Amino acid sequence: MAKTIMIVDDSASLRQVVSIALKGAGYDTIEACDGRDALSKLNGGKVHLIISDVNMPNMDGISFLKEVKRHPGYKFTPVIMLTTESQAEKKAEGQAAGAKAWVVKPFQPQQMLAAVSKLIMP
16 A cells, blocks of 8 residues: 655645655655645544645644644654755754754755655555
8 A cells, every 4th residue: 555645835836746756656645735734634544754845824834743743643754844944943943843854945856755765664
């Protein structure tokens, strides 16, 4: 059975690029346009990994990450932050909130897939 990855980004085109790369590597995907939308889609189904932007309307990625880590069913789900943010303070804030990896946009799909494969056990 394919592993499921949630992609959270306010850019539809970026969600599409990430989704195509993941599906090409054999993963299933769920897409959400911001943190609030993503939380509404975390309805008890198994999500093996979350890839989230940091800067989004309604609920930003760090706030979303903190909410995910409070949820008993998802607190151990690894999260990759995929963002234009490269400042050390933002990375530290993300790591403190529970992010397992930080990928800076623009990114190469192979770079992201390498991070995904390290965090999802076959």
